[in-house]
Amino acid sequence: MNETRDLPGLKLRLEAAFHLKSVLEGKPFAPIGPDRLAQSRDRALANRMVTIALRHHGQIDAVFKEVLAKGVPQRAGILEAVLRIAIAQLLWLDDIAAHSAIHLGVESARADKRAGRFDKLVNGVLRSVQRQSEQFQALDGDTLIPGWLAAQWAGTYGADAVARFAEILIQSPPLDLTLKSPDPDLIAVLGGQPVLGETVRLAERDAAVADLAGFAEGKWWVQDVSAALPARLLNAGAGEAILDLCAAPGGKTAQLASAGARVTALDISADRMARVRANLDRLELNAEIVVADALDYAPGPVFDAVLLDAPCSATGTFRRHPEVLLHRNAQGIAERVALQRKMLAHATALLKPGGRLIYCVCSLERGEGEDQLAWVQSSLPELEPSAIAASELDGWDTPLTPQGAVRLTPAMALPNGVGGALDGFFIARFIRKPV
Numbered sequence: 001m002n003e004t005r006d007l008p009g010l011k012l013r014l015e016a017a018f019h020l021k022s023v024l025e026g027k028p029f030a031p032i033g034p035d036r037l038a039q040s041r042d043r044a045l046a047n048r049m050v051t052i053a054l055r056h057h058g059q060i061d062a063v064f065k066e067v068l069a070k071g072v073p074q075r076a077g078i079l080e081a082v083l084r085i086a087i088a089q090l091l092w093l094d095d096i097a098a099h100s101a102i103h104l105g106v107e108s109a110r111a112d113k114r115a116g117r118f119d120k121l122v123n124g125v126l127r128s129v130q131r132q133s134e135q136f137q138a139l140d141g142d143t144l145i146p147g148w149l150a151a152q153w154a155g156t157y158g159a160d161a162v163a164r165f166a167e168i169l170i171q172s173p174p175l176d177l178t179l180k181s182p183d184p185d186l187i188a189v190l191g192g193q194p195v196l197g198e199t200v201r202l203a204e205r206d207a208a209v210a211d212l213a214g215f216a217e218g219k220w221w222v223q224d225v226s227a228a229l230p231a232r233l234l235n236a237g238a239g240e241a242i243l244d245l246c247a248a249p250g251g252k253t254a255q256l257a258s259a260g261a262r263v264t265a266l267d268i269s270a271d272r273m274a275r276v277r278a279n280l281d282r283l284e285l286n287a288e289i290v291v292a293d294a295l296d297y298a299p300g301p302v303f304d305a306v307l308l309d310a311p312c313s314a315t316g317t318f319r320r321h322p323e324v325l326l327h328r329n330a331q332g333i334a335e336r337v338a339l340q341r342k343m344l345a346h347a348t349a350l351l352k353p354g355g356r357l358i359y360c361v362c363s364l365e366r367g368e369g370e371d372q373l374a375w376v377q378s379s380l381p382e383l384e385p386s387a388i389a390a391s392e393l394d395g396w397d398t399p400l401t402p403q404g405a406v407r408l409t410p411a412m413a414l415p416n417g418v419g420g421a422l423d424g425f426f427i428a429r430f431i432r433k434p435v
Ligand SMILES: C[S@@+](CC[C@H](N)C(=O)[O-])C[C@H]1O[C@@H](n2cnc3c(N)ncnc32)[C@H](O)[C@@H]1O
Pocket: 227, 245, 246, 247, 248, 249, 250, 251, 252, 253, 266, 267, 268, 269, 272, 292, 293, 294, 295, 309, 310, 311, 312, 362
């Protein structure tokens, strides 16, 4: 066994397979870390294999239908994950030789007791996929987004937008950074392109995030262009008391703190709040850290503004978290809608009269976005909507809704001719009526 595990390229494939298996079982995707694979090249390749298998999940299902008459054997350990990783390599990772994908796929299965019984099947399936690779590579994108979600999105955004979402799903996303302060020299060194506000986009990079210019000096943090807008629209003033409710990993906390506000950052997850603390330390920014359930936090109406980045389906983040497409269902979304309403009511009670509330979700679902705005208007009479103007988005009016909210979808063209997509988001702003 040890001899086999020493085969070049096998260990990283096994890590990739175990990692993919855990995501298929419902865990969110987090990149494989140095504790699992010490070499950064191995980690990069293993993570690429897992993400490509997840991006093309629906197409791999279609391949399975063609080459496995009885479906993928169940209770077979890492078998399904091994097949998905090897098929992803054969069809969409053309810098790896097919014979190595097949050989290492078979050896990966053999390294696992339950999957090992199916080594001949793995060999046969992968050889069939190789023979029919042109046909499978030409599979259309209709299967990429699960049917129920595609139908829901087609109803909201139209069939063309859904087709565009599918194209975006299989591309690897650019990296967006929020700069702590404007810095044209740093943008030039990074080779980035300014998008909107302090967001800079790196279309390509050849280094890990922590090795990019300005990281160690705390000059920026990673944040999608969409995710940078809610804090911007809160218009935090120096010295204002602002509550960042559901704050981790802290991108919005950093924006509010760098505007000079006195920020209280709250999140239910102690682990995630440790990341907020580390990020703030690196950025030399301050915030009071509270680990608590938002619904139990009741200091009274003491805040000038609250930013509620509510827990949501996160379907707008499918470019970086393709697994959300596999894990979400209508019931789970309905549960989040109910929680968001409780949080909206609770956040209102924490605002001083005249205080501002930003509600946002990284979701493409109307129920978590536009419908929540309508619910506030019918159910929380203390709040009045505060319409967002294009002038607050450097004149970009594409995402403004007739109700004065912001709806961002991955298919929207960015301003300044910047290429690539963005996270789906919904943002609404309210004022607590003065008494
Ligand atoms: C969308 S993320 C927040 C992202 C963050 N605002 C940022 O910009 O980096 C949602 C967060 O809600 C937190 N959360 C979920 N349920 C919560 C609850 N009941 N109380 C407080 N935080 C909660 C999760 O731990 C998660 O960190």
